[in-house]
Amino acid sequence: MNSIPKMMSSVFRFYRDGFRQMTLGRTLWVLILIKLFVIFVIMRLLFFQPAMKGLSNDEKQQRVATEIGALQGFSNRFSPSIHPEQ
Amino acid sequence: MNLYIDTSLVDWSRAQFALTAMYHWLFVPLTLGLGVIMGIMETIYFVKKDDFWKRVTQFWMKLFAVNFAVGVATGLILEFEFGTNWSNYSWIVGDIFGAPLAIEGIVAFFMESTFIAVMYFGWNKVSRSFHLASTWLTTLGATISAWWILVANAWMQHPVGMEFNPETVRHEMTSFLSVAFSPTAVVKFVHTVSSGWMTGAIFVIGVSCWYLVRGRSLRFAKASLAVGTAFGLLSCAFVMLSGDFSGVSVAKTQPMKLASFEGLYDGSEHAPFTVAGPIKIPNMLTLLATHKFTAFVPGINDLINGGYPLPDGTTALSAEEKMERGRQAVANFSAFREALREGLTAEAAMARGELQELMPYFGYGKIQDKAELVPPVPLLFWSFRVMVGLGGFFVLLILALLYLQLKDQILRFPLLLKVAFWTIPLVYVCSQAGWICAEVGRQPWAIQDLLPVSAAVSSLQSSSVKLTFFLFLAIFTLLLIAEIRIMCRVVKKGPEESEN
Structure with missing residues (x-):
C-alpha cells in the first residue's frame, strides 16, 4: 500500500535533485521558458488566432466550399516561361 | 465574401511557412543524428565498462541538450500557421493530417520528456542498463516523431488512403495503413532521417577535428572521430540508397518536380543527367529515374x-x-x-x-495559367546540385578521415582537419537544399494535384503575415545565435571540464 507514495516520493526526489544539480541546464531552461512565453503568450494570443475561430462547423464548411469552389486572380509570378528556348 | 486571393498573401504565407520550417529543420537533424551517436557511445561504455566512454558520452550529451533546448517547440509554430494562414487547407485535410500529427505529439511528449530526464538526471541514480535504454528511447522518440511528421508531409506529396467528401468539404481517411506506410512516406522517412544522422556525424567529426587541430583532448577527439566517421559512412550509404529510391518515387508521382531538378524541358528515352552547364552523363537520368x-x-x-x-x-x-x-x-x-x-x-x-x-x-480547376504548374526551375536545379554535390564531398571527406585514422596518420594532415571542421556549416546547407528540393519542387501544390497553395491559404491581410514573418525572423535568429554561442562555449571548455 505504501509503495505508490514511496515511488512518487522517489520520483519527486529524482527530479528535484536533478534540477538542483544542473549547471548548463539552468541557462537552457531559462532559454526554454522565454521561448515558450514568446510562442504561447505573445505569438499565439496576439498574432496567431485561428482564421475560422468562432465559426460553427457548418459555417466553416460553407466558407471553405465557397473559397475552393470559386477562386480567381492567382498567378504564380515565380514561374518561368514554359518554352525558354523559343 | 471577397474571393480574390492576392499573390502577395500567398507568397508571404509561403515565405513565412518556409522560414519557420527551415529554421526548425536546423535543430531537428542534429537531434536525430547526435542522439544515435550518443547511444552508440554509451553502448560502448556499457559493454567496455570504461569510464572514459562515459565522459565522452556525457560531453556529446551536453551539446545535444543545447540543441534540443533551443529547437524544442519551434515546430509548434508550424501548427499555429496551419490554423491561421492555411485554414482552408487545415479544414480540407483535418481528418487525415490530424491523426499523424496527434500521434507525433503524444509520442514526442511522452517518450522524449520521460526518458530525456532519466538520460540527464539519472547518471549514478539508475542502473547502467536503464540509463542506456533511456538514451536510446529518447532518440527513438525523436525518430518516431519524425516518422509521423514525414507521413503527413508525404501524404501532401502523394495523397493516398482517402476519399473526398463534398458534403463536409474534407478528405476523409479510408485506410490508415495506406497513409502511414505509403511508399512515398517510407522513402522520405529513410532519406530524411539518415540525412539527420549524417548531420550528426559531420558535427561530431568537425568538433573532434577542431580538438585535434588544437592538440587538445586527443584521446577523446580520436575516439569521437572514430565513432563519427564510422557512423557517418553508414549514414551516407543510407542517404544515397534512399535518395536513389526517392528519385524513382518522384519520377512516378511528381514528374514535374524531377524535370525541374534537372532543368529538363524536352524528355527522351535516354535522358542524360546534367552535372552542370554542358557536362552531361548520357542516359543517367533515365537510369536514376x-x-x-x-x-x-x-x-x-x-x-x-x-x-x-x-x-x-x-x-x-x-x-x-x-x-x-x-x-x-x-x-x-x-x-x-x-x-x-x-x-x-x-x-x-x-x-x-x-x-x-x-x-x-x-x-x-484552380489553375489560371498552365505556367503556374512549373515550379521555379533555376532554384531547384541548383539546390539539387548543391545537395548531391555536398553529399558526395561528405563521402570523400569521411573516407579520407577513416583511412588516415586506420593508418594512424590523422594528425599529420592539419589542413584536412580544418576542412572537416568547416564542413559543419556545409552539412546544414546540404540539408536545407534538400528541403528546398522537396518543398519548392512540389509547387504550386499544397496537396499534389488536389489543392494548389492559392486555394489552401486563408483570406488574411498580407500586412499581418509580413509582420509575423519578420517577427519570426528576429526570434529564430536570436535563438540560433544563442545556440551557436552556448555550443561554442561548451566546446571551448572541452571534455576535460565536463568530466567534473
Whole structure:
C-alpha cells in the first residue's frame, strides 16, 4: 500500500535533485521558458488566432466550399516561361 | 465574401511557412543524428565498462541538450500557421493530417520528456542498463516523431488512403495503413532521417577535428572521430540508397518536380543527367529515374503539352486537358452543394458521382495559367546540385578521415582537419537544399494535384503575415545565435571540464 507514495516520493526526489544539480541546464531552461512565453503568450494570443475561430462547423464548411469552389486572380509570378528556348 | 486571393498573401504565407520550417529543420537533424551517436557511445561504455566512454558520452550529451533546448517547440509554430494562414487547407485535410500529427505529439511528449530526464538526471541514480535504454528511447522518440511528421508531409506529396467528401468539404481517411506506410512516406522517412544522422556525424567529426587541430583532448577527439566517421559512412550509404529510391518515387508521382531538378524541358528515352552547364552523363537520368536503360522521362514541355506514353500504356493528358477536367470537377462540386441545399437528392448524387471521377484533377480547376504548374526551375536545379554535390564531398571527406585514422596518420594532415571542421556549416546547407528540393519542387501544390497553395491559404491581410514573418525572423535568429554561442562555449571548455 505504501509503495505508490514511496515511488512518487522517489520520483519527486529524482527530479528535484536533478534540477538542483544542473549547471548548463539552468541557462537552457531559462532559454526554454522565454521561448515558450514568446510562442504561447505573445505569438499565439496576439498574432496567431485561428482564421475560422468562432465559426460553427457548418459555417466553416460553407466558407471553405465557397473559397475552393470559386477562386480567381492567382498567378504564380515565380514561374518561368514554359518554352525558354523559343 | 471577397474571393480574390492576392499573390502577395500567398507568397508571404509561403515565405513565412518556409522560414519557420527551415529554421526548425536546423535543430531537428542534429537531434536525430547526435542522439544515435550518443547511444552508440554509451553502448560502448556499457559493454567496455570504461569510464572514459562515459565522459565522452556525457560531453556529446551536453551539446545535444543545447540543441534540443533551443529547437524544442519551434515546430509548434508550424501548427499555429496551419490554423491561421492555411485554414482552408487545415479544414480540407483535418481528418487525415490530424491523426499523424496527434500521434507525433503524444509520442514526442511522452517518450522524449520521460526518458530525456532519466538520460540527464539519472547518471549514478539508475542502473547502467536503464540509463542506456533511456538514451536510446529518447532518440527513438525523436525518430518516431519524425516518422509521423514525414507521413503527413508525404501524404501532401502523394495523397493516398482517402476519399473526398463534398458534403463536409474534407478528405476523409479510408485506410490508415495506406497513409502511414505509403511508399512515398517510407522513402522520405529513410532519406530524411539518415540525412539527420549524417548531420550528426559531420558535427561530431568537425568538433573532434577542431580538438585535434588544437592538440587538445586527443584521446577523446580520436575516439569521437572514430565513432563519427564510422557512423557517418553508414549514414551516407543510407542517404544515397534512399535518395536513389526517392528519385524513382518522384519520377512516378511528381514528374514535374524531377524535370525541374534537372532543368529538363524536352524528355527522351535516354535522358542524360546534367552535372552542370554542358557536362552531361548520357542516359543517367533515365537510369536514376526508372532503374531501366530505356524508358521515357518526360521534360517540362512534355508534361505541359502531354501526348507522351505513360508506363501503363495510356497517353499523358496535356495541362490544358487537366485544367478543363479540373474546372468540371469544381463545377460538379458547386452543383452538388447547390443541389444539396435545394434538397434535390438525385441531382446531388449525379454531381457527386461525376466529381468522384474527376477528383484526381480537382486542383487543376484552380489553375489560371498552365505556367503556374512549373515550379521555379533555376532554384531547384541548383539546390539539387548543391545537395548531391555536398553529399558526395561528405563521402570523400569521411573516407579520407577513416583511412588516415586506420593508418594512424590523422594528425599529420592539419589542413584536412580544418576542412572537416568547416564542413559543419556545409552539412546544414546540404540539408536545407534538400528541403528546398522537396518543398519548392512540389509547387504550386499544397496537396499534389488536389489543392494548389492559392486555394489552401486563408483570406488574411498580407500586412499581418509580413509582420509575423519578420517577427519570426528576429526570434529564430536570436535563438540560433544563442545556440551557436552556448555550443561554442561548451566546446571551448572541452571534455576535460565536463568530466567534473
